[in-house]
Amino acid sequence: MREVPAEVREVLRDYLPQVTKLFGTTLEAVILYGSAAGGEYLPGRSNINLLMLLSRHEGTHSQRYATLHQRWQKERIVVPLFVTQAELRSSLDLFPLEYLEIQEQHILLTGSDPFPSLTIDLRNLRLQCEQEMRGNLLRLRQRFVEGGGMTEAIGILLPLSLTALLPCLRGLLRLSGRPAERSADAVLKTVQNESGIDTMAFQEVLTLKRGIISPGPMEMPRLFERYTAALQALIDKTSHGSGER
Numbered sequence: 001m002r003e004v005p006a007e008v009r010e011v012l013r014d015y016l017p018q019v020t021k022l023f024g025t026t027l028e029a030v031i032l033y034g035s036a037a038g039g040e041y042l043p044g045r046s047n048i049n050l051l052m053l054l055s056r057h058e059g060t061h062s063q064r065y066a067t068l069h070q071r072w073q074k075e076r077i078v079v080p081l082f083v084t085q086a087e088l089r090s091s092l093d094l095f096p097l098e099y100l101e102i103q104e105q106h107i108l109l110t111g112s113d114p115f116p117s118l119t120i121d122l123r124n125l126r127l128q129c130e131q132e133m134r135g136n137l138l139r140l141r142q143r144f145v146e147g148g149g150m151t152e153a154i155g156i157l158l159p160l161s162l163t164a165l166l167p168c169l170r171g172l173l174r175l176s177g178r179p180a181e182r183s184a185d186a187v188l189k190t191v192q193n194e195s196g197i198d199t200m201a202f203q204e205v206l207t208l209k210r211g212i213i214s215p216g217p218m219e220m221p222r223l224f225e226r227y228t229a230a231l232q233a234l235i236d237k238t239s240h241g242s243g244e245r
Contacts, residue, residue: 004032004107005041008048011075016109019052022064028085029053029111031102038105038182042210050080051102053114057084088114093121097128097171105182122175129171130238136164137231144224151220158227159209162202165231172238197233201226 004012012032020027034049035041054061062082069079083091092099103115140161147153169187170180176194181187184206192199205227207213215223 002037002039002107005036005043007043008032008036008041011048011077012109015072015075015077018068019065020110022068023052023054023061026055026058026061027052027111028055029113030109031113032107032109033102033105037107040184045209045211046076048075048077050077052080052082053088053111054082054084057082085114089118092118093124095128096120096122096125097132097167100171100174101167104180125171126175126238129168130235132168133165133231133235133238136161137228137235140228149221151217154220154224155208158205158224161227162205162209165202195234195237197237198230201230
């Protein structure tokens, strides 16, 4: 099992006892997923994603956690996914992409792990991947306008878009019968080899996300255009592959 990154482990050391006390016996498991469980956590840049498995939902717990969250969001802990066993199992066909990502790369922090015993139906996976990618592109265009096309706004939007895109790319690889590579670099390389689509713009945004490059005011809009064009090409390819004309 992959180890929890040291920076995340330090945050969770105080966080876990607090949520365990808050939820009491209703808390069945706390699961770490996302970049912190998948080996691509970037200190100071990546969020900490958690799933909390509950025996039941209680309104008072939600209210008390909302207060607690004010402190922990400063440590980059996003609002957890709060689900019961029944909700988890009844929604496997609705969110195959999210649950596959968690099933394949997660770390059990406390409690009993439900994911090894889950069978996730892949029949809706292509549709969800395409839906997510189309929504990604639409939001990207909207927020580009909201940000006035400014370099600073683009520098925030593109890494966020790529973060949301990578699980979709892994989902498409699963559908093609290829292993779902965990490394973002490997995913982009494999997608390019499989689809024939140039993923160089995605790779540039990945280096931007990692803080390796910082394009200037002339280059950033060009990168935005190349990225959106590549995303559109990928969507078109996926639609064609699903039989859409």
